[in-house]
Amino acid sequence: MKNITRDFKYICLLAASITLSACSSDDDGATNADIQYPELVSGDANFSKYVSVGASFTAGYTDGALFAAAQNNSFPNMLSQKFALAGGGTFTQPLMADNIGGFVAGPTVILNPRLYFNGSGPTLLDATPTTQITDVLSGPFNNYGVPGLKSFHLAVPGYGFANPYFGRMASSAGATVIGDATAASGTFFTLSEIGGNDVLEYALSGGTGIDQTGNPDATTYAKEDITDPTLFASVYNTVVTALTANGAKGVVTNIPYITSLAHFTTVPYNPLDPNENANFASQVPTLNNVFGALNPIFEAVDPTRTIVFSQTEPSPVVIKDESLTDISTIITTQLLASPTFPAFLAQFGLPPAAAPLVAGLLGQTFGQTRQATANDLFVLPSSRIIGKVNQTYAGFLEAQGLSNTVARQFAVEGVTLPLEDKWVLIPTEQTAIKNATDAYNATIQSVATDKGLAMVDFKGILDEAAATGYASGNYIYDTALVTGGLISLDGVHLTARGYAIIANEIMKAIDATYGSNFEASGNLVDPGNFPTNYPPTLR
Template sequence: MKNIKYVLLSAILIGFTACNDEADFEDQLDNPTVEVVLPDLTAGEADFSNYIAVGASFSGGFTDNALFIAGQQNSFPNLLSQKFALVGGGDFTQPLMNDNIGGFVLGTQVVSNPRLFFNGSGPAVLPATPTTQITDVLTGNFNNYGIPGAKSYHLGVAGYGTLNPYFGRMASSAGATVLGDAVAQNPTFFTLSEIGGNDVLGYATSGGVGVDQTGNIDPSTYGSNDITDPNVFAASFSASVDALTANGAKGVVANLPYITSLAHFTTVPYNPVPLDAATAAALNQGYAAYNGGLQQAFAALDGTGLFTAEELAQRTISFSESANNALVIIDETLTDLGAINPAFAGIPQYRQATADDLFVLPLSSLIPQGYGTQIPLEDKWALIPSEQLALQTATDAYNATIEAIAASKGLALVDFKGILQEASTTGIQSGNFILTTDLVTGGLISLDGVHLTSRGYALMANEMMKAIDTTYGTNFEASGNLIDAGEYPTNYPATLQ
């Protein structure tokens, strides 16, 4: 571990510096072993006797687009509980799925797909049938309230189990709330993590087809792909923290990364289309009428400022004999020429993508079928810059709330945003590994492009322990009790079922 290496290096250097003559130096060489004594693990000001995790899919251990036993066992809350058990922590019970297949069935009908696995060329759906009935309800008290799909304001919704089967299978009653059930366990320590992630995720994965609800404080009017108003988030997050700390519990919270730095949005390039000369010429012929219509509109509107030469160039479609032709997208922010002059009503809002555009992962399988060339891409496939800005603005507002409340309550804070930013640029060191956000090969992000691998969740647990050390005086890191993330898998074989 890093701290041990530093201790060894320091001890050796001190020994060399203290040598007064050649004999002393030879003695050091003859006895190179330095015994390192680490301090005992201490709980500091924290009481881990009853640890409760509240959150969404990350807390649940969701990975490879599903919840399943192995992923749940490697969830960061379960990994944390094993370390907490070394210093007074109690049992940690999770609402385990029935199998390692993932997904749900209703009777014999599959209503939620199995997990993904790597088939040698890319992610694929596991060819197996789930065994977890969506209507099954588990009994007992639970410690992990990581509910996949939960948005910030869902935590206090009575009867949320009827809307979300992951909570429905563990809810204490038909009318229970996630927060109410969690608080009823009387936690002495808690994690409240990635709350707010789902408040922007649906908008992002749908290519921005939802609505940015900033300014609308009535979440009952929101669609599933909408961005939550920051004031709604602030009220929900504050209520959650107030409830969890009411009996004096301490805890750790995490801020939110920019979701667009995840592999789901960075894997498909804007210019992935290889074309030979003949195919490029055929495509150009197919767009000739469109380009001609643009030229006519520009000639009629030139000088009015309503349709500029810059926009004309931006909207003109052109393919070439090249390995890197840009995709064609429909961009509704472009000038609606038909609204200016009905004679131009038939000219669509096409343009070719640039490096500023992002594309959702499922598009990758459709590009060979002509999507983005013969078939211009609908809004649902792309996040254009204005949509990315909406996501970033909301995330910044959520993080301001998280950080302010953490400071006011004296809670430990993990900079998950910074961690993901580092991973998506230079990579982040974890033991002997450099983890990145690259799909399949990066080690951090699972096959769905959004959720973490088990190795990634181990890294997350370590970052939480470091924050707990700083805030509450524990010494997980100094005592050598951080997790070796390299011992945890980056994906699971198809044979694991």
């Protein structure tokens, strides 16, 4: 059995202009210059000092990094320019030192540079960051968007030691994010995407359930690395109370189901296609013979665990599902009792004496496995390893006494070696994310209502984009990687156009709650004026 690979194709971004150009507002020949708009009014809102608080979206994070051009295309910066037309003041951001992204400590790269589109897919920029992780900027600032920020981080003293994005903008070594934000004495604020990172780390790790002490446990929020909704509610109420203490008005946003983002929807559950990969097609009979030794055991215990590869249709990958009962011992015992097991070993050049070793390895490997279904979600980096030989595991098998050839045959990721938990979100893990998100959003809605704040349904926007596409201006945006126009190259964060859409929705919410008229006065931003990605020449 040879190394089975499949390249995950990305549609060239040049085609995106065709994909996105779904409608045009210019068909009637009218232009904005022909329309007589009323004068802009601020209503009950006071924009003289605007302060934004949030996480990576608020900062302008895109394409896997934070960099100056993206910060200037952040939705708070877009809003500040519109607020300036209605009495708003200056808006200062803690800009990165370059457009490369990432951090260095001396000459050592600490965080990678941004991604760019190379014509086939997202690729790391071949450049060394120049933003020193130890450099501290002189504030105060208006944008307190901190990538990686979880809800409870807002009030952690000295959080800058743990998070370099806040460290370079903190007012002191012991400062808190919310302390610095409230010290800015804003008359108007946005509090956005708080709660997103409270489930994102868990999702990005495939729901591995690692808490801050490194202990795996899938029974409680704290040990799932999903913030307990009760803790979230307490923190959120405290933060909003602090932001409104001086009478400031503002806008809050709820959070989307992050599993609808491209990072979790791009890699198919059935990428093993014999029609596209002749090498895989030639291995299907051998694979089915291998799993033919295990399938009778699977069928007796749980028929949904049987593993069969198709010679005509795309086949699902094989995954480890930790929610399944571990039947390792049953597999080992049944294989050793099978009169056909010695013949199974012989086809791989193994003697009957190898039976205990191989039966034990097969039991250990396939005790909690099944083929994936359409209900499973795969994290974007899994596309790089599916169908590849896991050299570490192959080396382990060789150390057990198997030949290099046989070891490699039984070490193919997603085929003869089940994909680890970190690569896939099974339905129970998706449910944990959804339940927490729903609880966070209930708190956000309740607090917004109680405090009389405007609220943007960020979840609804992403739901619409994922389902049917979100229409704005001349384009219809969806959540597809590269071609959708809304989600950046990292599969999680927004493009500049996506941030423009959020800016517009925030202004609409301000209009509805505080009596301003950004929309009616023609002062929304045009998402089409912003990029969907940044060229590699931008440094």
